[in-house]
Each structure stands twice: as structure tokens, then as C-alpha cells.
Amino acid sequence: MTEWKSKVLRLQNVKVSMDVAPQREGWKSYKFNIHDFAAIDETRGDCFCTPEFSCNGHQWELDIYPGGCRQTKLDGCTSIFLAKRSKGGVSATFEVKIFNKFGGVDWNTNQLTNFYHPNGKQAYGWPNFCLRSHLLDLSKNVLDDDGTLAIVISIKEDPSTSKPFIPKNPCQNMLQKKFLDEETSDVCFEIGRGKS
Numbered sequence: 451m452t453e454w455k456s457k458v459l460r461l462q463n464v465k466v467s468m469d470v471a472p473q474r475e476g477w478k479s480y481k482f483n484i485h486d487f488a489a490i491d492e493t494r495g496d497c498f499c500t501p502e503f504s505c506n507g508h509q510w511e512l513d514i515y516p517g518g519c520r521q522t523k524l525d526g527c528t529s530i531f532l533a534k535r536s537k538g539g540v541s542a543t544f545e546v547k548i549f550n551k552f553g554g555v556d557w558n559t560n561q562l563t564n565f566y567h568p569n570g571k572q573a574y575g576w577p578n579f580c581l582r583s584h585l586l587d588l589s590k591n592v593l594d595d596d597g598t599l600a601i602v603i604s605i606k607e608d609p610s611t612s613k614p615f616i617p618k619n620p621c622q623n624m625l626q627k628k629f630l631d632e633e634t635s636d637v638c639f640e641i642g643r644g645k646s
Contacts, residue, residue: 461490461496461516464490466483466499467482467483468481468482468483469481469482469600471604476607477605478505478506479603480503482500482602482603483599485596485597485598486597487593487599488586488597489597491517492517492582493517494515494517494525495520497529498516499514500512500514502535506607508540510533510605511533512531512532512533512546512601512603513530513532513573514529514530518582519531521577522578523578526581527580528580530601531576532574532575532605533571533573534573538568539568542605543561543562544604544605545558545561546601548580548585549602550591550592550600551591551593552591556590556591557579557584562575585599
């Protein structure tokens with residue numbers, strides 16, 4: 451678990467698409483397909499970002515370092531961080547999984563819980579997520595036949611950020627009861643002409 455705030459070189463022309471992710475109760479998951487992963491520059495400290503996504507009332511993205519961030523302790527490790535893009539403080543519990551080309555989990559992380567402060571960009575995650583050589587090894591079947599890497603981020607949903615409770619207005623039911631009650635249903639409307 452590491453916080454990462456340093457300025458980095460953002461890799462351009464990395465094709466990342468969103469896809470349907472397997473969901474489980476109490477979690478919101480997003481799947482990202484990183485196309486032609488082997489061809490992405492693996493210079494240490496260079497990264498690219500996934501498209502933004504929303505969970506618990508905030509905007510997020512994954513910052514992915516194919517050759518590892520500067521904090522990486524092992525050469526050849528890929529680093530992944532969850533970055534908050536919206537304003538306001540929030541605590542987030544999250545995990546990341548790599549799916550193989552058959553749809554099974556190939557690599558997963560332990561869950562992290564971190565508080566993201568209201569001001570400034572913050573990202574928490576794994577500087578030593580997985581060896582790049584493992585991801586590229588054809589015998590491991592991690593990349594699909596087109597060289598696409600599938601990453602799923604799951605964030606635990608916070609029930610307090612769901613829709614606010616708005617009580618129903620009892621007026622409609624009270625009026626309906628009055629109109630349907632035989633003793634009170636005689637209604638007289640007077641229409642008069644105003645003075646001209």
C-alpha cells in the first residue's frame with residue numbers, strides 16, 4: 451500500500467476500453483481492457499490512466515505504470531494505483547484483479563482501505579503489483595489472443611453515499627381516501643364569474 455502524488459510522464463496513445471465487470475454484492479466493479487499491452491512503453495515512472503468511473507459519489511481512475519513507478523522495489527514490476535479525481539474526502543476499500551484470457555482470475559491483490567483527503571490528487575495502490583514478465587508470458591495465458599490485458603477494479607460500496615431518504619408525502623393518500631369514502635365524497639365545485 452503506497453500513496454503516490456509525484457508528477458509523472460503520461461503515456462499517450464494507449465488504447466483502454468471499459469467492459470462489463472463481474473459484480474458481487476456490496477461492491478462496484480469496473481473492467482478495463484488494455485489493448486496491445488506488450489507494446490506499451492515500459493520505462494520506469496511512465497504511466498497511463500484508465501477512463502474515469504464513478505463510485506460512492508466520487509470520480510476515480512486507475513493509474514497504471516507498465517514498467518513500475520519510481521517507488522517500485524523490484525525491477526520489471528507493473529504498478530497500479532487507484533486515484534480520486536473529484537473533490538471531497540472519502541475513505542475507500544478496494545482491490546484489483548487481473549483476469550486471464552479464459553475469464554478466470556490470474557492475479558489479485560489484498561484489499562486496501564485508505565482515506566483520500568479533500569484537496570489534491572491522491573492515489574493509493576501497489577507499486578510492486580505484478581511482474582511484467584508474468585503478464586507477458588504466453589504460457590500463462592494472461593493476455594488474450596490480441597494482446598489485451600483485462601484488469602478489474604472493485605470498490606466497496608458505501609451505503610451512506612446512496613440516494614438520500616425522502617419520506618413519501620401522505621397528502622395524496624389522504625385525499626384519495628376522502629374521495630373514495632361515501633360519507634365525505636360529495637364534493638361541490640363552485641365556478642363563478644369574476645367582476646369585469
